[in-house]
Amino acid sequence: MRPLRLSSLLSRIRAEHLCRELLQLAFALAVVVMLAGQTAALGNDIFRRAPASGSSGATATGSRDTAAAPVDSTIDTAGLLQRRAVEALNRTDTAIRAVNAAQQAARAAAAAAASSVPDGWATGGKPGGLQPLDLSAMDKWKGAAVPTTPNGAKPNEVVIVQDDQNALLTWKTFNIGKDTTLTFDQSKGGANAGQWIAFNHVQDPSAKPSQILGKLQTIGAGAADAQGKKPVGGQVFVINPNGILFGGASQVNVHALVASTLPINQNLVAQGLLANSGDEFLFSAAELDRKGRGAVERVYGDVTVEKGAQLVAPTNQDRNGGRISLFGANVTNEGTISTPDGQTILAAGLQIGLQAHNSNDPQVRGLDVFVGGVVPGAGTVTNSGLIEVHRGNATMTGRMVDQLGVIDSTTSVSYNGSVVLNASYAARSNYNESNSLSAAASSEPLFVATRTGTVTFGADSVTRIRPEWESTEKVVGTELALASKMDVRGLNIHLTGKAEVWAPSAELLFDAGRWYVEPNSTARTVKPLFVYEDAPGGESAGRAGGQIYLDAGAVVDVSGTTAVQASVSDNVIKVELRGSEFANSPVQRDGELRGETVQVDLREHGDWDASLNGGKGGYKWIGTPLADVQGYVNLVQRSIGELTTKGGSVTMNAGGALVLQPGASVDVSGGFTTFAAGEVRTTKIIEGNRIIDISKATPERKYDGIYLVTTTTTDPKWGTTKTSGGSVSESFLEAGYTEGAAGGSLTITASGMALDGALRGQTVVGERQRSQAPKAGGLKLTFKSQFMRGDLVSATPYWHSTLAPDITFRGTRTLPAVAEFKLMEDQDGHARALSAQRGAALELAPQLFGAEGFGSLSIDNTQGNTTLPAGTNLLGTAGGELTLAGANIVLGGSIRAPGGSLTFKAYNYSSLDDLWINDIEYRIENVFTPAPNRGVVSLGVGSKLDTAGLLVDDRTETGLASPLATKGGTVALEGYSVELAAGSGVDVSGGVVRSPTGKFTYGSGGAIRLAGGQDLGATNVLGGHLDLAGELSGYSGTVGGQLSLKAPSIQVGGTTARPTTLVFQPGFFQQGGFGAFKLEGLGEWTETRYQFVPGLLVVPGTAIDARQRSRFAIAGADSLMWAEPAVQSERALRNPVNLTFAATEHPKLGADFDARTDKLGLRVRGDLIVGAGTSITTDPKGSVSFSGNTVAINEGVAVTAPGGRISVKGGGGFQLVVRRRANGGR
Structure with a gap:
């Protein structure tokens, strides 16, 4: 054929460009009749739908895309999510109504019951529950007037008028009879009445607890309302080391209440309760120092709120709420505590520290609580009643945190609700006299916990943060400034049967581990670490290093709001x-x-x-x-x-295991908005x-x-x-429609997992979201835990995996049931670990990835194997993302995710081996020897990895309901070795959409990356192989896909006897429909010093003519199908092919390296050689690039890319030697 001059070619391109679409259609129609034979010389026939060498044309038949129908067509996702949301609301509302009814019944019973506590004020020999210790002593009654003789008509109304901001009142008995009302009149505080405090110290010689059976209230300045109620005043502290009891008929109505059985720190009373420059506990058993050391000589009482009791710190018109704080050896709430726009604190132990929450985190407004020393029989905080904290915070802290009742919070457009359940204790003062950093200037915690206990969500308990859907308030923006938030922390977190945690669109953190504080350091410059560490002796000792356990029926739900009306x-x-x-x-x-x-x-x-x-x-x-x-x-x-339509986030971290029993569930699904029909102008x-x-x-x-x-x-x-x-x-009337919101995220990190329950992260794709679907719900599973290096100067936890389970996708479970949750009889309170069989294996349902589960699934199990058995297939949503990382990845089944991403990585040395790879102290001479039977990604016979775009026919109802995922996705297989068996396939071809008028719009091809020969974790580990016996496809009616291959060594043309060298014939660059090829060779070691197998060699005389094959669709009466086989368009119409040839220098220690004698090692040099007489040609505007540590382009080589780009880049230098010093060994 006579060659065209560039000017002639450009003229021809301009002419043919005018009828490009007509010519493409002509090509497609020509396929229906007969296609001319294609005679390009082909190398390894690894490309799907490409004719083999010497093959002739194809018949007029076409291939139909089986995924042309909507991916989610079998599921009414919106209806399903709406039903779940209604059920969750009904369940929690029913539980709260039941608790309220029980509270009312208990309140009535308590009011009708007889009481031995006398009413009123004890004066003149008259008995009364309220009896001051010594009114004549100035230090025993200061800052308030002595009550006058009560009014005869209301003898049980006791009013104490406060004169100073701080009133210090000492009592012999502080008992409020059930018919008594004790009022602290703090109106003299005026606008600042909320800051006035009445400190009530009880020194009862009979060592009896205070009993509050009647009413306790404060009043401030201002006129009474229509019901005669005056504004609420300030704060009341009641301190009785013998105990404090709020009876079933009691009512407390104050701006702030502190009820404590622990002595208060008088230093902080004098200088300001939160002006704590010395990092001192605000409440502490007198015998204990700031590190919790010392013998406790007496028994400190508990604080108990009985069923029926009402403790209220009301909000005001500015939504500035109050606080209810209960501190004692043990604290129990069976009644109702309400602090709207404020905070409820329940803390149990013998030392309590308080610190204003970091202002940089506005999601929690209030105080942080620290529990110090705890003795046997103390440290348990329990809620079996009702805690209401609308737009506020509920905090429970102790050695054992038992949430057995209801915590009900809400979130508005302006203020969020938050819940903190923290089983952390043995906190010590984070203070050092030599440290000049003051508490006021520090964002560090004033106290550091050193131990953790157990958080329990009781059977049928409800812990919820509900959006205030009934509110008419609105704010600007597309996201809440303050999302609902829940933090749960302990050594163990146990959700018992039918425990419900429901917080639409919230952020939930479940942390199961222990605190680590750097040894011999108390300076505030060192932050405490929360470590997800294995138990002493490891899991094999039967103790979990931190466990999260959900019993059957337990629910954790942060799914987005559904059916929002607009x-x-x-x-x-x-x-x-x-x-x-x-x-x-x-x-x-x-x-x-x-x-x-x-x-x-x-x-x-x-x-x-x-x-x-x-x-x-x-x-x-x-x-x-x-x-x-x-x-x-x-x-x-x-x-x-x-x-709040988007799904929330749930993060679960455990040093030991996470257990999800059958019937338990975690849901981060997205919600949706229903738009009613309306006028549009x-x-x-x-x-x-x-x-x-x-x-x-x-x-x-x-x-x-x-x-x-x-x-x-x-x-x-x-x-x-x-x-x-x-x-x-x-205007015109537009029909209504549904619009889905983004799915949330579920992140689980643990050494072992038993996921026998339901994990959900679904999303609704509305009618108008075909081209841009909402972000899919994401699930990430990471199998690892931490350990501490005892000899470190600084606190540095290292990740590792003690269980490294074998993961299998399987429709039917074969593993035995997990044993019930049990605390072991050890001093640290570890939970029973997973059995050896359950710790070594994990079965995942195939539906976990796809429309019924998550659109995005990532599994990081770099120390264990992950298997998709033959016959088990995964069907992802359009745009779905699947990432599997393991020691070995075995793919026997098929995976489909139109336009999505499939990534598989196998590690010979895991990233969890960082300690041994990067720490020279632990290196030995054979550390870079490849581990046997690890680091392999294998694609089995008949297995298909498919992210090809969809065929969408908008002439049909089915087509109009399909996502417009026409671009091909990505597939990556990377490891020490990558193997594609004969009969396997990878397809990233582009799809097509046909409009109702008949126009075809093609999606571009995606990208395939296959990389073997080098470990992903320890890049010094070279070897392995890349075996390609499967079919690769990246076809498109427009721009073809991209193919990137990495191997120990690659050769183009000729033959070789080296089993690890990947050989391609020139026809390779016309196969598969790809528009870009990248070949990267690493280079291989030889027995001859300083000689290497080239990373990439083009054999002399090889002729490469890179051309893209295209695939076009043909339309039936009511369907679309691909014309077979793919064709080469005329040169002026086809897209050019881009070629990249690369050889990469990578380190490998030589056989003469000895870690103990510090001999020399060598690097593998990245050589790229293009043999003499080679010709490489691409279509106009294509590109050809060569890069390597050394690049040799020999005599007679011709590289042609008309109007395109040709580049050659060599290395800046070659490091011949590497010196390493090693001390010790692994």
Whole structure:
């Protein structure tokens, strides 16, 4: 064939470009009749649907894409999520109603029961529950007036008028009879009455606890309301080391209450309770020092709130709530505690430290609580009643935290609810006199816990943070400034049967581990670490190093709000076009549209071409490309329902194991909004004789103004006419639709897992979300725990995996049931570990990845194996992401995720071996010897990995309901060795959508990366292999896919006797439909010093002519199918192929390296050699690049890329030797 001159070629391209689509259609139709034979010389036939060497044309038959139907068509996801949400709301509401009913019944019973506690004030020999110790002693009664003789009509109303901000009152007995009302009048504090405190110290010689059976209240300044109630005053402290009891008929109504059986620190009373520069406990058993040391000589009592009792710290009109704090050896709430917009604190132990929560974290507003010393029989905090903290915080801290009742919090558009359950104790003061860093200037904790206990969610308990859906409040923005938050921490976290944790769109953290504080250091410059550490003796000793356990029926649910009601009209906003809106549109700044008010639809969006508008383009637009309306978008107000539709996040970390029994569930699914039909009006603008919608107006064109709709009416009586107009077209009624929100994330990190329950992360893809689906719910499983190096100067935990389970995707479970949760009889309270069989294996349901589970699944098990057995298939959603990392990855089944991402990594040396790889102290001479039977990714016979784009036929209802996932996705297999068996396949081809008018729009091909020959964890470990016997496809009707291959050594042309060298024949570069090839060789060691097998060798005389094969669709009456086989379009029509040849230098210690004698080692050199007489040709505008440590392009080599790019890059140097010093061994 006569060669074309460049000028002739360009002329031909220009002519043929005008009818490109017609020619493509002609090619597709030609396939139906008969295709001419293709005679390109092919190498290894590893490409799907590509004819083998010497094959002739194909028949007129086509292949139908089995995934053309909607991926999620079998599931009514929205209905399913709505049903679950309603059930969760009904369950929790029913539980709370039941608790309230039980509280009311107990309150009535307590009020009717007889009591031995006398009412009123004890005076003149008259008995009374309230008896001061010594009114004549100034230090025993200070800052408040002595109550006068009670009014005869109301003898049991006792009022103490406070004169100073701090009143110090000492009592012989502090008992409030059930018919007594004790009022602290703090009105003299005026606007600051909330800061006034009445300290009540009880020194009962009979060592009896205080009993509060009646009413305790404070009043502040201001007039009474219509019901005669005066504003709530300030704070009341009741301190009785013998114990404090709130009876079933008691009622407390104060701004803040502290009930403590521990002595208060008088130093802090004098200088300010939170002005704690010395890091001292606010409440502490007198015998204990700031490190919790010392013998406790007496028994400190408990604080108990009986069923029926009501402890309330009300909010005010500014939503500044109060606080209820209960501190004692043990603390139990069986009643009702309510602190809206405030905080409820229950803390058990013999030392209590308080610190204002870090202001950099506004999600928790209130105080952080630290429990210090704990003795046997103390340290248990229990809620079996009701704690209400709407828009506030509930904190329970102790050695054992038992949440057996209801904690009910809410989140509004302005303030979130939060719950902290913290089984941390043995805290010590984080103080050092030589440390000049003051507490006020430090963000470090004042105290550091050193031990952890158990958090228990009791059977049928409810712990919820509910969005205030009933509220009409709205705020600007697309996300809550303060999301609901729950932190649970302990050595063990146990959710018993039917325990419910429900917090739509919240952030939940479950941490099961222990505290580590650097030995012999108390300086605040050292932060404590929470470590997910194995138990002493490891899991084999039967003790879990930290366990999270969900019994059957237990629920953790942070799924997004469902069925939020809105109107399609809400999507249209008004925008005034001024200078800032035209920042990217200089043509419009002085045009007819400046100063006009337009209406835009926020659902219209896209990317503006960067080459237009004098380089001012390249931005993302909303509503219209004409102007930047983001400022107005940010002003759109949304309700709490709209702001909580996305799924929340759940993070579960355990040093030992996580157990999910059958019937238990964790749900992070996204919610959805239901848009009702409504009127839609958007602005139309004029360009000459054209009227176009504002969403179609582009910034580089000049417009003549707004299209005005005018209406003229004539008055029938007077004959006058009136003309009115507007700047928008006539409206139209748009049908309603559903819009799904993003799914949440579930992250689990543990040494072992037993996931026999349900994990959910579904999302709804609405009718208008075909091209941009909401972010899929994500699940990440990581199998590792930590250990501490005892000889470290600084606290550094290292990750490792003691169990390294073998993971298998299997539809039917074969493993035995997990034993029930049990605490072992050891001093640290470890839970029983998983059995050896359950610790060594994990079975996962195939549905975990896909429409019924998660759109994104990542499993990091680098010390264990992961297997997909033959006959077991995974079907992901469009755009789904699957990542598997392990010691070996065995894929016998098939995986499909249209337009998605499939990544598989196998480690010969795990990333968890970092300690041994990177720490030279532990290195020995054979550390870089490959571990046997590890680091292999294998794709079995018949196994298919498929991220090809969909065939979508918009002529049919099925097509219109399908996602527009037409771009091919990505597939990556990387490891020490990668093996594709004969009959296996990888497909990242592009798809196609056919419009109702018959137009075909093709998606580009995706990317395949296959890399073997080098370990991913220890890059010094070379060897392994890349075996390619399967089929690879990256076809497209437009730009083909990308293929990247990495092997110990690669040869193009000829033959070789080396088993690890991958050989390709020149026809390789015309196969599979790929538009880009990258071949990367590492180079191999030889027995001859300083000689290496080239990383990449092109055999002399090899002729490479790279051409892309394309695949086109043909349409039946009601279906689409691919024409077979793929074809080569004419040169002017096909996209060019880009070629990359690379050889990479990588280190490998030589056989003469000895860690003990410090001899020398060598690196493997990355040599790239292109033999003499080689020719490499691509189509116009293609590229060819060569890179390596050394690049040799020999005589007579011809590289041709008309109008394209050719590059050659060698290394800047070659490191011949590497010196290492090693001390000791592994």
